[in-house]
Amino acid sequence: MTEEQTKGRDGSIRVGVLGARGRMGAEVCRAVDGAGDLDLVVAVDQGDDLSALAAAEVVVDFTTPDAVMDNLRWCVEHGVHTVVGTTGFTGQRLDQVRGWLADRPDVGVVIAPNFGIGAVLMMQFAARAARHFESVEIIEQHHPRKLDAPSGTATHTARLVAQARAEAGLGPTPDATRDEVPGARGADVDGVRVHAVRSTGLLAHQEVLFGTLGETLTIRHDSYDRVSFMPGVLLAVRSVRQRPGLTIGLDALLD
Numbered sequence: 001m002t003e004e005q006t007k008g009r010d011g012s013i014r015v016g017v018l019g020a021r022g023r024m025g026a027e028v029c030r031a032v033d034g035a036g037d038l039d040l041v042v043a044v045d046q047g048d049d050l051s052a053l054a055a056a057e058v059v060v061d062f063t064t065p066d067a068v069m070d071n072l073r074w075c076v077e078h079g080v081h082t083v084v085g086t087t088g089f090t091g092q093r094l095d096q097v098r099g100w101l102a103d104r105p106d107v108g109v110v111i112a113p114n115f116g117i118g119a120v121l122m123m124q125f126a127a128r129a130a131r132h133f134e135s136v137e138i139i140e141q142h143h144p145r146k147l148d149a150p151s152g153t154a155t156h157t158a159r160l161v162a163q164a165r166a167e168a169g170l171g172p173t174p175d176a177t178r179d180e181v182p183g184a185r186g187a188d189v190d191g192v193r194v195h196a197v198r199s200t201g202l203l204a205h206q207e208v209l210f211g212t213l214g215e216t217l218t219i220r221h222d223s224y225d226r227v228s229f230m231p232g233v234l235l236a237v238r239s240v241r242q243r244p245g246l247t248i249g250l251d252a253l254l255d
């Protein structure tokens with residue numbers, strides 16, 4: 001298919017949404033509908049036939065960690081560019097995606113654990129601060145209907161912080177705990193403790209708490225509404241066709 005054939009009649013980008021009846025998927029459908037240069041051509045949810053997605057030039061996936069790999073594989077194999085917000089991407093999963101893309105070098109995939117601009121900056125600031133503090137812990141807070149813990153954002157932040165600490169030659173964070181009720185010290189993600197809070201009234205929030213002699217630094221981000229993710233999602237939708245291969249994180253798409 002040529003690029004002209006895959007565009008909507010008015011020249012807009014033909015977009016499909018996977019997980020369209022979910023909290024994020026429904027918000028993405030509204031955002032795409034409201035964008036003059038994008039055309040929502042197909043909305044797919046649990047139980048629907050993936051072949052309907054062939055009508056789309058770019059598919060956005062906000063489903064579940066269990067479902068996303070099959071969806072993404074279908075899209076890559078069928079030459080559909082894909083923007084993925086669904087969480088659960090381990091290094092092993094990313095390698096699998098790279099393997100599929102090796103057979104379809106024309107296809108672009110953007111996978112981002114968080115499309116909020118503030119969240120992206122929070123992760124960048126945390127990575128920058130990491131080498132200056134001997135202690136660091138991450139506290140993520142989410143709505144109680146979230147299926148995964150810790151969040152994709154917290155996991156990604158922990159990896160960035162761990163990488164920066166390793167590059168700076170920092171060892172393990174100091175911690176004399178001997179007696180522990182299981183879970184009291186949170187999950188260990190690449191050597192960084194991550195605590196996951198779930199509560200009614202919350203949406204998506206994260207603090208990265210750094211400590212060194214006589215001082216602490218807290219870097220905090222709050223998403224109060226799912227509209228916060230939409231500018232990032234739409235930026236990825238508009239960019240992904242020009243980015244064959246795998247792009248991880250929104251950072252690469254921002255000026």
Ligand SMILES: NC(=O)C1=CN([C@@H]2O[C@H](COP(=O)(O)OP(=O)(O)OC[C@H]3O[C@@H](n4cnc5c(N)ncnc54)[C@H](OP(=O)(O)O)[C@@H]3O)[C@@H](O)[C@H]2O)C=CC1
Pocket residue numbers: 018019020021022023024025044045046047062063064065067071084085086087088112113114115116148152229
């Ligand atoms: N990157 C980012 O910026 C953000 C990422 N997220 C992530 O996005 C994902 C979705 O979150 P959220 O919208 O809150 O979750 P929801 O549970 O509200 O939505 C998921 C939707 O996907 C559907 N679904 C499940 N399996 C399939 C499948 N095989 N094919 C098509 N649809 C399917 C579900 O249907 P059913 O309910 O019937 O199972 C549901 O409608 C999570 O991983 C979350 O962490 C969330 C916010 C921002």
Ligand SMILES: O=C(O)C1=N[C@H](C(=O)O)C[C@H](O)C1
Pocket residue numbers: 087113114142146147150151152153154203204205
């Ligand atoms: O499930 C959510 O709501 C969110 N999921 C993403 C994550 O796991 O990091 C992004 C954001 O935190 C909202």
